[in-house]
Amino acid sequence: MADAFSERRLPRRRGAERTGSTVAPPVFFDPTGKRWYRILATVVVLVVLAAGSIAWLVPQALAQTWEQPLHQEASYPRELLATGDPENIPLLGDSSHPFSRIALVGERNGGTVLTDPFSDEVFRTLTEEEAATVGDSPYVMERFGELPEKQLVLTFDDGPDATFTPEILDVLSAEGVPATFFNIGTNVVAQPELFRRSIREGHMVGNHTMTHTTVWDDALRSREELIGTDRAMRSVGNYATRLFRLPTGDPDNKPLPILEAQQLGYLHVDFDLDTQDWAAAPGEAVRLPELDGAGHIVLMHDGGGDRTATVAALKELIRQAKADGYSFSTLAPVVPEKYRSVADTDPVLADDVTALAVAGVTVAPDVVMTWLFWFGIGSLTLMSALYVVLALIGHRRQKHRVWRKVAEQDLPLVSVILPVFNEAPVVARTLAALRTSDYPHLEVIAVDDGSTDDTLAIMEDIAATWPALKVITQPNAGKSVASNHAIMAATGEIVVTLDGDTLFEPRTISMLARHFYDTAGTRPVGAVAGHVKVGNRTGILTMWQSLEYISGICVTRVAEGVAGAISIVPGACAAWRREALQQAGGYSHDTLAEDADLTMTLQKLGWAVVQENQAVAWTEAPMTVAGLAKQRLRWTYGNLQALWKHAGMLFRPRHGFLGMVAMPYTMLATVIPLVFLPLTVLMAALNLAAGNWAPIAWFAAFVLTIHAVICVLAVRMVGESWTHLLIVPVYRIIYEPLRAYLLYASLLQALRGRMIGWYKPERTNTVIDLAAPARPADRAAPWQEGDRVERV
Numbered sequence: 001m002a003d004a005f006s007e008r009r010l011p012r013r014r015g016a017e018r019t020g021s022t023v024a025p026p027v028f029f030d031p032t033g034k035r036w037y038r039i040l041a042t043v044v045v046l047v048v049l050a051a052g053s054i055a056w057l058v059p060q061a062l063a064q065t066w067e068q069p070l071h072q073e074a075s076y077p078r079e080l081l082a083t084g085d086p087e088n089i090p091l092l093g094d095s096s097h098p099f100s101r102i103a104l105v106g107e108r109n110g111g112t113v114l115t116d117p118f119s120d121e122v123f124r125t126l127t128e129e130e131a132a133t134v135g136d137s138p139y140v141m142e143r144f145g146e147l148p149e150k151q152l153v154l155t156f157d158d159g160p161d162a163t164f165t166p167e168i169l170d171v172l173s174a175e176g177v178p179a180t181f182f183n184i185g186t187n188v189v190a191q192p193e194l195f196r197r198s199i200r201e202g203h204m205v206g207n208h209t210m211t212h213t214t215v216w217d218d219a220l221r222s223r224e225e226l227i228g229t230d231r232a233m234r235s236v237g238n239y240a241t242r243l244f245r246l247p248t249g250d251p252d253n254k255p256l257p258i259l260e261a262q263q264l265g266y267l268h269v270d271f272d273l274d275t276q277d278w279a280a281a282p283g284e285a286v287r288l289p290e291l292d293g294a295g296h297i298v299l300m301h302d303g304g305g306d307r308t309a310t311v312a313a314l315k316e317l318i319r320q321a322k323a324d325g326y327s328f329s330t331l332a333p334v335v336p337e338k339y340r341s342v343a344d345t346d347p348v349l350a351d352d353v354t355a356l357a358v359a360g361v362t363v364a365p366d367v368v369m370t371w372l373f374w375f376g377i378g379s380l381t382l383m384s385a386l387y388v389v390l391a392l393i394g395h396r397r398q399k400h401r402v403w404r405k406v407a408e409q410d411l412p413l414v415s416v417i418l419p420v421f422n423e424a425p426v427v428a429r430t431l432a433a434l435r436t437s438d439y440p441h442l443e444v445i446a447v448d449d450g451s452t453d454d455t456l457a458i459m460e461d462i463a464a465t466w467p468a469l470k471v472i473t474q475p476n477a478g479k480s481v482a483s484n485h486a487i488m489a490a491t492g493e494i495v496v497t498l499d500g501d502t503l504f505e506p507r508t509i510s511m512l513a514r515h516f517y518d519t520a521g522t523r524p525v526g527a528v529a530g531h532v533k534v535g536n537r538t539g540i541l542t543m544w545q546s547l548e549y550i551s552g553i554c555v556t557r558v559a560e561g562v563a564g565a566i567s568i569v570p571g572a573c574a575a576w577r578r579e580a581l582q583q584a585g586g587y588s589h590d591t592l593a594e595d596a597d598l599t600m601t602l603q604k605l606g607w608a609v610v611q612e613n614q615a616v617a618w619t620e621a622p623m624t625v626a627g628l629a630k631q632r633l634r635w636t637y638g639n640l641q642a643l644w645k646h647a648g649m650l651f652r653p654r655h656g657f658l659g660m661v662a663m664p665y666t667m668l669a670t671v672i673p674l675v676f677l678p679l680t681v682l683m684a685a686l687n688l689a690a691g692n693w694a695p696i697a698w699f700a701a702f703v704l705t706i707h708a709v710i711c712v713l714a715v716r717m718v719g720e721s722w723t724h725l726l727i728v729p730v731y732r733i734i735y736e737p738l739r740a741y742l743l744y745a746s747l748l749q750a751l752r753g754r755m756i757g758w759y760k761p762e763r764t765n766t767v768i769d770l771a772a773p774a775r776p777a778d779r780a781a782p783w784q785e786g787d788r789v790e791r792v
Helices: 002-006 035-062 076-081 128-134 164-175 185-190 192-200 219-237 255-263 308-323 349-400 427-435 455-463 479-489 508-517 540-562 578-584 594-605 625-645 653-689 694-718 722-752
Strands: 017-019 022-024 099-108 111-115 122-125 139-144 151-159 180-183 204-207 267-269 296-301 414-420 442-449 469-474 494-498 525-534 573-577 608-619
Touching: 035 219, 035 349, 035 722, 076 255, 099 122, 099 255, 111 128, 151 164, 151 308, 164 192, 164 308, 180 185, 185 192, 185 219, 185 349, 192 204, 192 219, 204 219, 219 255, 219 349, 255 267, 296 308, 349 540, 349 608, 349 653, 349 694, 414 427, 414 479, 414 508, 427 442, 427 455, 442 455, 442 479, 455 469, 469 479, 479 594, 494 508, 494 578, 508 525, 508 573, 508 608, 525 540, 525 594, 540 608, 540 625, 540 653, 540 694, 540 722, 573 578, 573 608, 578 594, 594 608, 594 625, 594 653, 625 653, 625 722, 653 694, 653 722, 694 722
Parallel strands: 151 180, 151 296, 180 204, 414 442, 414 494, 442 469, 525 608
Antiparallel strands: 017 022, 099 111, 099 139, 099 267, 111 122, 494 573, 525 573
16 A cells, blocks of 8 residues: 555655656646746737738728729818808708719809819709809708609618518518618628628618717728728628718718718718608507609618518508509619629628628627527526436435444444644644544544644644544645555545544544445445535625535535536545545645545546535635635636546546536536636626616526525525525625636646645634534434435
8 A cells, every 4th residue: 555655755846746757747837937938929929910910901901992083081071071161061952862972162164063072073063043052162062863753762771680681681572672771881790691682682782881870070980980881791792882871861961971981982872751660669550651653762771679560561661652653673773873883892801801800899799798698598507407406316315315234343444634734723623523523443643744833742742642643744745745644554444534624523424434334326435525614604705605615515516426426525524445545546746636636536447426415524714815815726726737637537428427517517617717708798898888787687687596596405405504695695796706816817827837836724713613512322323323214
């Protein structure tokens, strides 16, 4: 036995584990110290490459798609409007003319003419009446274009929409009616197939800005709202369009966006019949416009909300218009030739980059957050329900299991090992609690790991009056080395472990030991996990830890025990079969979670690992936020090391529930927050800032409800104080920030290749008093209970 453990006695502080003739470094440890610099160098190179690519691509993406010969400075539209009175701009034409533009007023050949500000092209000569209307204004707003009589142009804004655009397209297809769609850029990228379908079925498409903006104060954003949408359409559907419509309309009173669009080569298209379908609730009838025989452009919407009423109104409008002798067309017959849309346009790199960027900024976050939301809801519901059911099964089995009677003299020897370092404030109470144990065959081996306080002296004084206690001292080498030292000195076939600040109840060792001499399963028991409770419940922080221990042990670990998937047997309260320890080689030194490492090793070797809730140990939890963070950082980092070390068990059917469910779920619960937590926080903040708090509130309420159910079950199973439920409403407020810190801090340490030191909270000796009551004479010892009908 000594040989089995001697290879594991290399101190952790040397940063390696000796195995045979080789030296294996701790998991994630980088003995060269170069990994972090390589990572930083890689990040710098990637940042430089990304910055260079952006610097090269952004100017191309921002460049306008339609060339104009004059006045292309971004400031020109504002400068031009400042030469006149944009609040009282003269208007030529009326709403029956579909197109809008700003024209310069000038004199040529003795007449007053309108010219294009961006090409000096003469649009036309004004009549005397029009010249009088214009007066001395340097520019005018002109409506132009003519629609044939009895021709209806149906236009739809705000799409494509995944639900209602297909329904509208189906109606148009069934009726043989063409239409013109003014699409929002982000929706084009989000619904590319619908955009392509509308083009494929003969409809026209226009530009309705990237985000349905109504703010035109920023010249750069205004330009990109149009240019970005144009490029996205080219990339997604090989379609180039110069048609543009203002969100919310009213071009006559919005000369700046009209002029900015005109500068970029776009033509504004208005409407003269507004169905106001956007205001109709589902089931409410849309008031259809009266048709007077003239040509009209009709405004409807295929996106931006529930358009059930629009679909119904469209069917009725088409029926009515056909009955009145109307024909239908797109805008193609009346659009000036230079503004006609171009299909089969070959996209350039800037077009594809723009579409990709739009998808990454506006589409991908929503898709990812939707996926995360439903994955969170689904996985939490499924796993919680599964674990609750398994926990109830496990609790019932434990409650009704009949244990075999064993004569006291036939009970196996139990070796209790206690590795300690600077535990002077608490070690006397720890040993005193062990001394009250009702298990008859017991030896206690305490190993002092080079303490610098009075720990050794205290233990030696107690050993002088307690023959069962053997005290060993060694130079400071770490807990796992001290534990292996104690195991080598042990003679019992059952080894029980605890920490220096842990107080066992009198029945704890008996409850642990009985699983080894009365095995119920098909596999021999290799380890038994006890029930660790927080003994210093003095405030919110320690009560929070107490609730965490109770729910984690009484539900999660009991459920895993039923499924044979316990991955952590806590060294603070555990029992191990000596043969299993020997086969595993004892505690390893290459992780900070040596108990989790050893547990998974036993699972891999085929030993059964079970949970015993009646084996209770009381421990002292950190009482400060800093202390809690340091302790949990070691735990989290160590568990990540153990998970990485035993990653070969993942998705291996031979490891059962542990390999196929428990470990993969743990991996996902680690990786997903690491990758998506920043995005989740950002999206939550943006939604709250926008007043969209309902989904976040519902998700939080759902999580709170699930956790409350688990906590109620856990408290009920072990008869704990119901006051723990007062912590449930604030549980996540503590848990979520702590988890985020632990995950990222652990990842950083792993990447840096450094080891996290062994943090031990300051001992305050505040665990509740556990004075052992005398066992009633008429109550049988645990190993003598039996003679009941087994109900499992």
